[in-house]
Amino acid sequence: MAVSPLQLAILLGRSTRRALRRGVPRGEIVRQVHEIGFRSLLLVFGGMVFFGAVMTAHGAYQARKVVGDLSIVGPAYFEVLIRELGPTIAGILAAVRIGAAISAEVAAMQVTEQLDALRLSAGDPYAEVAFPRIVGGLIGVPALLVIGTAAATLTTVVVSTYAYGADGTAFMDPTFVDLGDIFAFFAKALGYGLAIPLAAVQSGFSARGGPGAVGAATTTGVVASCMLVLILDLLISALLFYTGL
Amino acid sequence: MSGGPFRTIGRSAIELANHVGGLGLVIARTVRALPRLDPRELVRSVVHFGYDAIPLVVALAVFIGGILVLFANVNVQRYGAKSLIGWAAGYTILREFGPLLTALVMTGRVGARNAAELASMNIGGQLEGLRGVGVDPFALLVAPRVIASTIAIAALGLVVNLVAVFSAAFFGQLIIAVDPGSFFRSLEQMLGWRDALAGSAKMVAFGLTISLISTRAGLVARGGARAVGRVAAVAVVASSALLTALDYGITVALERVL
Numbered sequence: 001m002a003v004s005p006l007q008l009a010i011l012l013g014r015s016t017r018r019a020l021r022r023g024v025p026r027g028e029i030v031r032q033v034h035e036i037g038f039r040s041l042l043l044v045f046g047g048m049v050f051f052g053a054v055m056t057a058h059g060a061y062q063a064r065k066v067v068g069d070l071s072i073v074g075p076a077y078f079e080v081l082i083r084e085l086g087p088t089i090a091g092i093l094a095a096v097r098i099g100a101a102i103s104a105e106v107a108a109m110q111v112t113e114q115l116d117a118l119r120l121s122a123g124d125p126y127a128e129v130a131f132p133r134i135v136g137g138l139i140g141v142p143a144l145l146v147i148g149t150a151a152a153t154l155t156t157v158v159v160s161t162y163a164y165g166a167d168g169t170a171f172m173d174p175t176f177v178d179l180g181d182i183f184a185f186f187a188k189a190l191g192y193g194l195a196i197p198l199a200a201v202q203s204g205f206s207a208r209g210g211p212g213a214v215g216a217a218t219t220t221g222v223v224a225s226c227m228l229v230l231i232l233d234l235l236i237s238a239l240l241f242y243t244g245l
Numbered sequence: 246m247s248g249g250p251f252r253t254i255g256r257s258a259i260e261l262a263n264h265v266g267g268l269g270l271v272i273a274r275t276v277r278a279l280p281r282l283d284p285r286e287l288v289r290s291v292v293h294f295g296y297d298a299i300p301l302v303v304a305l306a307v308f309i310g311g312i313l314v315l316f317a318n319v320n321v322q323r324y325g326a327k328s329l330i331g332w333a334a335g336y337t338i339l340r341e342f343g344p345l346l347t348a349l350v351m352t353g354r355v356g357a358r359n360a361a362e363l364a365s366m367n368i369g370g371q372l373e374g375l376r377g378v379g380v381d382p383f384a385l386l387v388a389p390r391v392i393a394s395t396i397a398i399a400a401l402g403l404v405v406n407l408v409a410v411f412s413a414a415f416f417g418q419l420i421i422a423v424d425p426g427s428f429f430r431s432l433e434q435m436l437g438w439r440d441a442l443a444g445s446a447k448m449v450a451f452g453l454t455i456s457l458i459s460t461r462a463g464l465v466a467r468g469g470a471r472a473v474g475r476v477a478a479v480a481v482v483a484s485s486a487l488l489t490a491l492d493y494g495i496t497v498a499l500e501r502v503l
Contacts, residue, residue, distance in 0.1 A: 043482055047489040053495045058341060061500045076320050084316045093348050093485060100357060100481040104474025111470050211368060211473040214362020218477035221303065222353025230308040230346070237315045238420060 003206075008198045011130060011205075018124050019131035026134040034049040036133070036197070037140025040097040041147065047093040048086075048148035052155030055085070056171075060164045070160055074170025078153065084179045086149030087188040088233045094144050102133055103221025106204025107214040115205075121148035125205070133197040137203045141193030142186065150183070152229065184240050191232040199224040264461075271391070278381065278388040286389040290499065294355045294390075295397030297406065303352060306405040309346055311420075313337050318421050325454025330423050331431035336414040339436065339444040343406040345492055348451035351401065352484045355394050356459040360480035363387070363463025364473045372464075387460060394456035395449070402448030406441070443499045450495055451488055459486040481493045 019025065056070075059077060060113050063070040106129060115125045153172055161168030199220040207217035317333035364401075366372055366386070375382045410432070417423040462480040466472050 013455065016271050025471060043486050046486060050489040050493045054496050057493070057496045057500060058337075062336070073320075080316060080319050083319065084312070087311065089345075092346065093489070096349055096485045097482050100353070100478035104478045106470040108474045195404065210365075211470040212365045213360070214470045215365060216476040218361060218474055218481075219353055219357040222357055222481055223350060226350045226353060227301075227305065227308075229314065230305065233310050234311045234315070237312065241315060241318070241420060 002222060003199050003202050005195055006193070007202055011126075011202050012134065014193070015126040015130040015134060018127040019120055021186055022124060022127045025128055025132055028128065029135045032132045032136030033139050035101070035182060036098050036136040037143050039101075040140070043097045044090050044093045044148045045151050046145045047089055048152040049055055049155045051085075051089050055078070055081075055152070055160045056156050056159040056164065057232075060160070060166075070164055070166035071168070071170035072076040074160075074167075075173040076174045077156070078173060079176040079181055081153060081156075081178055082149060083184045084233075084237065086152055087145050087185050087192070088229065089152075090148030091141070091188065091192040091196075091233070092146045092226055094141055095196050095229045096222055098137065098141070098196050099222040099225030100218055102115045102197055102200035103204045104214060104218040106133075106201055107207035107217035107221075110204060110207045110217075111209060111211070111213050130201045134194065137197035138167035138190065141196060145185070145189045145192070150232055166177075170239035180240065184236065188233060188234050191236060192229050195226045195228040199228055251278055253379055267461045267465065268457055271387075271464070274383045275388040275391045278384040279392075281384040282382070282388055282392070283385050287393050290390050290393030291397055294359070294394045295400055298351075298354050298375065298397070298401060301350070302401045303408055304406050305347065305350055306343075306408035307412045309338065309342055309405065310409040310414075311416040312332070313342055313409070314413045314416045314420065322421075327421075327423055328427055328431055329432075330417055330421075330437075331414070331428035331436040333435050334428075335410055335432040336351040336440060338409045338413060339406055339440045340447075341492075341496070343400055344407055344444050344447040345447070345488070347402050347405045348455065348488050349399065349485055351398050351451075352455055352459075352488070354482045356455045356480045356484050357396055357477040359390055359456065359475040360463040360466075361473050363390070363460060364466035364476040367464060367466050368472065381436060385463070386472070391456045391460050394459070395452040398452030398455060399445065399448045402452070403445065406444055424460060446499065447492070450491060454487055454491060455484045458487065473490050 044179060052215075055077070059073055060070050063073060109129065115129065118125055118128065157168040159168075160166045160171055175209040202215045203221040207213045313334045314330065317330050317337065321330050321333065355465070363372075363386075363396045372382045375385060394448050412426045417428050420424055459480040462483070466476040468475075
């Protein structure tokens with residue numbers, strides 16, 4: 001695979017250093033927040049609405065078997081949604097959309113020699129192409145995850161009330177939600193927000209060849225972003241489990 | 246914009262009809278090409294989409310197993326029901342997260358790849374060339390890819406489910422000290438062929454969705470390098486959007502019958 005953790009660390013360091021030295025491209029960052037955050041909203045929001053409904057269906061199925069009343073599992077489910085499922089499923093959906101968009105765009109720039117042209121005109125692809133996308137991800141992805149998790153929560157409340165006749169408000173009962181859960185949510189959100197654009201930009205930069213290379217870079221970008229989300233999820237969850245948060 | 250909302254509604258309706266019609270055409274021409282399917286291309290595509298992705302899905306499954314054990318653990322610790330963790334992790338892996346997460350990663354590994362390769366061939370004039378020498382590109386190239394990527398995704402889903410269950414048992418032992426014996430006991434007692442079958446049915450539906458959408462996206466590509474990237478990205482986004490919706494429909498339907 002064309003994306004390794006070491007390469008991502010180098011990409012992050014180089015982009016940040018060069019952007020700080022050359023002046024942070026504010027306008028481009030705003031454009032990237034719009035591109036990464038707003039334009040992924042439909043997929044993340046819609047996906048999480050359906051995901052909330054799916055989880056309610058599973059909960060109802062299991063509740064029939066074990067406890068009998070769906071709303072008993074509500075508060076615990078809400079905690080898991082904030083801590084694990086919300087950030088990760090929304091994160092994968094964001095990774096799919098953002099990973100594909102950024103790697104396809106950057107790879108097309110690379111194979112059509114636009115990045116070389118930028119270098120020749122005294123520009124710097126690290127400062128002007130990579131850095132705004134990384135910052136855009138850091139701002140856009142956590143926002144997407146908050147909206148996605150809220151969407152899944154509200155869907156669960158509505159579906160469990162109207163489709164399964166349970167007391168749906170149990171699914172937004174924050175009894176079990178503590179600071180550790182909120183911390184886990186944002187640790188994951190920031191981790192994904194950093195990792196997704198890094199992996200996508202890296203696979204775009206590594207594209208070599210003709211139109212086929214753009215397709216290959218897009219594939220790598222999507223797969224690497226998704227895998228990084230899952231790897232970070234496991235790492236952060238395990239770490240928080242050991243530290244008892 | 247002139248015309249206001251009606252114009253937008255009309256445009257979206259035409260676009261929707263275009264997409265549905267396009268998918269219908271891909272399905273119809275694939276079915277018609279089935280008797281003349283090129284077996285060599287079919288095998289080659291299964292290897293390309295399926296076999297070559299095995300290392301990726303094994304890694305994917307290892308992480309899914311670990312994540313779901315930690316997820317199940319949140320409730321298990323609260324209610325002190327450690328003996329149920331095999332069931333809780335197994336159920337969520339087999340019925341929901343194994344198929345869903347595999348399919349979402351496969352929109353990239355198989356969907357984006359298929360769309361990009363077909364788009365490059367399309368833009369490079371190779372599909373036209375085949376037609377020019379009297380070969381039906383659907384029988385030779387397109388239909389084998391549709392069938393092969395569906396088979397590949399469904400089979401990879403099985404690999405994920407199997408490996409993820411073992412990975413869950415491993416991480417259960419490593420992180421929360423659940424003895425693998427009791428993990429598999431609760432798995433065996435409370436899960437059955439129904440759960441495995443439900444997951445497999447989902448994977449087949451997801452595989453078909455990804456392969457049809459990516460094939461159609463690749464076949465309509467026009468332009469240069471930029472178009473190939475755009476087509477691959479569109480295929481990924483469209484199939485993952487459809488997957489989440491489909492997931493709900495299948496889950497509700499399956500829980501009635503299985």
